[in-house]
Amino acid sequence: MEKINVGLIGFGTVGTGVVRVVRENAGIIRDKLGAELVIKRVADKDLTRDRGIKLDEGVLTPDAREIINDPEISVVIELVGGTGIARDFIMEALSKGKHVVTANKALLSTHGREIFRKAGEAGLEVGFEASVGGGIPIIKALREGLVANKIDSIYGIINGTSNYILSKMTNEGGKFEDVLRRAQEKGYAEADPSYDVEGIDTAHKLAILIDLAYGTYISLNDIYTEGITRIDQLDIKFAREFGYRIKLLAIAKAVDGTVEARVHPTMVPAEHPLATVDGVYNAIHLRGNAVGSVMFYGLGAGMMPTASAVVADIVDICRDIKKKISGRISPLSYTEESVRDIKIKDISSLEIPYYLRFLVIDKPGALSKISGVLGAHNISISSVIQKDRKIGGAVPLVVVTHNALERELRNAIAEIEKLDIILDKVVYIRIEENLGAAN
Ligand code: HSE
Numbered sequence: 001m002e003k004i005n006v007g008l009i010g011f012g013t014v015g016t017g018v019v020r021v022v023r024e025n026a027g028i029i030r031d032k033l034g035a036e037l038v039i040k041r042v043a044d045k046d047l048t049r050d051r052g053i054k055l056d057e058g059v060l061t062p063d064a065r066e067i068i069n070d071p072e073i074s075v076v077i078e079l080v081g082g083t084g085i086a087r088d089f090i091m092e093a094l095s096k097g098k099h100v101v102t103a104n105k106a107l108l109s110t111h112g113r114e115i116f117r118k119a120g121e122a123g124l125e126v127g128f129e130a131s132v133g134g135g136i137p138i139i140k141a142l143r144e145g146l147v148a149n150k151i152d153s154i155y156g157i158i159n160g161t162s163n164y165i166l167s168k169m170t171n172e173g174g175k176f177e178d179v180l181r182r183a184q185e186k187g188y189a190e191a192d193p194s195y196d197v198e199g200i201d202t203a204h205k206l207a208i209l210i211d212l213a214y215g216t217y218i219s220l221n222d223i224y225t226e227g228i229t230r231i232d233q234l235d236i237k238f239a240r241e242f243g244y245r246i247k248l249l250a251i252a253k254a255v256d257g258t259v260e261a262r263v264h265p266t267m268v269p270a271e272h273p274l275a276t277v278d279g280v281y282n283a284i285h286l287r288g289n290a291v292g293s294v295m296f297y298g299l300g301a302g303m304m305p306t307a308s309a310v311v312a313d314i315v316d317i318c319r320d321i322k323k324k325i326s327g328r329i330s331p332l333s334y335t336e337e338s339v340r341d342i343k344i345k346d347i348s349s350l351e352i353p354y355y356l357r358f359l360v361i362d363k364p365g366a367l368s369k370i371s372g373v374l375g376a377h378n379i380s381i382s383s384v385i386q387k388d389r390k391i392g393g394a395v396p397l398v399v400v401t402h403n404a405l406e407r408e409l410r411n412a413i414a415e416i417e418k419l420d421i422i423l424d425k426v427v428y429i430r431i432e433e434n435l436g437a438a439n
Pocket of ligand 1: 131133134158159160161162188189190196201300301302
């Protein structure tokens with residue numbers, strides 16, 4: 001039987017998973033591919049760490065170039081991460097005529113154009129299914145299954161670590177730091193976990209989804225990005241009272257010739273399917289103008305789910321190698337000539353409902369002072385909660401607004417923070433009511 005050799009650079013959590021999947025599912029892969037998939041070499045700086053899996057003698061090397069320069073290797077799998085040496089490895093592999101598979105969302109969201117162009121010029125493939133949504137085949141869905149659609153909206157929970165933290169805080173009252181440590185121990189978090197909790201990893205993945213949905217290379221600077229580090233137990237509890245759950249959402253929405261592109265904690269109606277996505281699970285809710293609403297759900301991080309996506313790409317490429325074809329589907333699914341810049345809507349012109357929490361001195365007239373400022377900025381109140389009355393003491397006062405302009409909201413908050421009844425910074429969280437429901 002024909003053998004196809006691949007080389008793996010990066011023998012960390014996902015790399016170990018790739019070796020395991022290829023080994024444990026060798027039979028099914030052989031039956032589907034009609035060839036034997038061989039991981040000929042594995043490169044990693046750390047030659048001694050016990051990964052719970054034994055490679056054959058001579059497979060592991062500290063030198064990635066032994067893979068890139070090996071004429072018998074057809075596909076290079078980059079699982080190093082980051083935008084430094086990983087980029088060099090990919091560009092060199094393409095120069096040497098190797099197809100590439102990567103899970104590197106940071107790299108593709110910043111250097112995707114350069115990498116895809118080089119691959120296209122060389123007639124080579126770049127597989128990146130594992131870059132978004134862990135084991136969920138969302139890249140294939142956007143490139144192929146939904147090819148006939150104009151994408152109206154994308155709402156995604158696409159960072160497993162943040163969702164794990166928010167779920168544990170919501171369901172078990174866990175403390176942020178403790179839960180983050182558990183996510184790190186489980187191998188979900190990025191090397192620098194601030195990427196997870198500050199929304200950066202989510203923005204990287206949203207950039208890739210936007211590129212695929214709208215045929216563009218969006219700049220990360222155009223994605224408004226806010227993480228979960230300021231989410232307080234108090235807001236989680238109030239959200240529940242108003243019938244919401246707080247989720248870190250990646251949002252892309254086509255509105256009047258522009259696209260909203262934003263990542264932030266969001267209050268989601270408790271009955272929406274996205275509100276029930278807990279733990280390290282990811283979900284992407286898409287609305288296409290032909291298909292309507294679709295939702296993809298699965299494990300968004302971790303060794304084996306991510307390896308499942310990496311190996312899917314390898315098999316796809318190996319199938320093309322066998323057929324001696326490549327580039328049947330361009331990386332973004334849009335042809336190179338049709339990829340273009342799109343207009344991104346500025347966050348200041350966003351118009352949605354907001355949750356506001358004020359720490360006020362509980363005395364008569366406090367609410368009317370706040371509502372007066374909001375009213376002057378054209379912001380109308382939909383409901384109010386004030387708990388634990390302590391006359392003359394500090395109490396949280398929570399307001400949910402009707403649709404308001406973010407620009408006006410921020411101006412109103414700046415004014416309110418100057419009032420003598422206000423004791424702390426005002427907390428505000430955006431609310432999404434419809435999430436891709438049919439109009
Ligand atoms: N750190 C990422 C997450 C890994 O938590 O989702 C998967 O991309």
